[in-house]
Amino acid sequence: MWLSDFDFTLPEELIAQAPAARRDASRLLSVERRTGSITSRQFIDIVDSFCPGDVLVVNDTQVIPARLFANKISGGQVEVLLVRKCPEPAGGEDWLCMTRSSKPLAAGTRLIFDKRLSAEVLQAGDDSLRHIRFDGQGDFWQIIDEIGHLPLPPYIKRADTLTDRSRYQTVFAREKGAVAAPTAGLHFTSEILEQIRAKGVEICHLTLHVGPGTFLPVRVEDVRHHKMHAEYYSIPVATAQTINQARACGGRVFAVGTTVTRALETAAGEEGLLKAGDGDSDIFIIPGYRFKIVDALITNFHLPKSTLLMLVSAFAGRELMLRAYDQAVGEKYRFFSYGDCMLIL
Incomplete structure (x- = not known):
């Protein structure tokens, strides 16, 4: 076929x-x-x-509002898409994520989403997925709900809205x-x-x-x-x-x-x-x-x-x-x- x-x-x-x-x-x-x-x-x-x-x-x-935007410590912008939750670590939220940035993200890269949420790239994975550990001050899902965007399909040519x-x-x-x-x-x-x-x-x-x-x-x-x-x-x-x-x-x-x-x-x-x-x-x-x-x-x-x-x-x-x-x-x-x-x- x-x-x-x-x-x-x-x-x-x-x-x-x-x-x-x-x-x-x-x-x-x-x-x-x-x-x-x-x-x-x-x-x-x-x-x-x-x-x-x-x-x-x-x-x-x-x-989930899985599309997130962050800055590296150096100031470069990064787009992160939460793909799949990893087994619960001790003291954080671990996710496999797709990322988009001007340069590939190396292990150890710190990401700042807002004053309540940051993350560290632990390692690259299969199919361009990266293992990222999130550390937040407050409820993770509440923060994601406030700062995240719904990942509308690529053929919808507009930003997501409250609707x-x-x-x-x-x-x-x-x-x-x-x-x-x-x-x-x-x-x-x-x-x-x-x-x-x-x-x-x-x-x-x-x-x-x-x-x-x-x-x-x-x-x-x-x-x-x-x-x-x-x-x-x-x-x-x-x-x-x-x-x-x-x-x-x-x-x-x-x-x-x-x-x-x-x-x-x-x-x-x-x-x-x-x-x-x-x-x-x-x-x-x-x-x-x-x-x-x-x-x-x-x-x-x-x-x-x-x-x-x-x-x-x-x-x-x-x-x-x-x-x-x-x-x-x-x-x-x-x-x-x-x-x-x-x-x-």
Whole structure:
């Protein structure tokens, strides 16, 4: 499979730069794998797609204001992106971070964020990540919340705002740790979730902390040689039990987003049973993959040549998916994180 197999033409004006007026005001492109039908709807119509006994699985990760700005002792400016928390040290907060500065940061470099927070670069790591230890006077998360910025995706060509603090976050977010939102979940409101429950659908959660790897381009022509960045996930016992019971009784598993899909498929046994627990997911799903857990996928529209487009192509078939994307472009759907939604049945 070649990278060019997952390309399509996207007019720049279709890349959503801000959220819709309401979470549930987005459009929904419904794709039926069995028949190949593609239908334009509104997101609020998604409730009609559920049946009693189905399960809806959401990702409860919470986006943190992970983009920080500091100065070196010498005065040079540094941009720091919190990527992943390290095991708790004695007396500080240790993180793997991506950094941007005029010169590479050497071990021992001191960083000053404000009078309450400083840090030291301990060592460089794999994939340009650096191990940084933060030392603060006060609650770390409170300081980060005050001085940090939400790391909006690179295709959103503006600075983050107060509106993004709520809208680039799902209504079910509760576990801090993501540097990007699980964007398929942004469309859901508490009211829609209650309507889905009222149809006899179980709603359960897992956690996958979305990392910056979701935005990194594929740099190999033969996509089979691409290596995914690992992301932490956790699946509660109750979630695994609910999903396994539903599947045994003929219920369908609806995954809200590619993050949920990757977590579920990572934790799936060959026999099709979901295993509770936590770990790292670096699964790379491309056409030819046999899905073990997920029966229906709710997802946003993804970048050309991206690993996420490859995943949905594996789920629905590449030809059908590219035809759906072509229709979405023709009907001027809004694309990417703040864009419209797709339901693949």
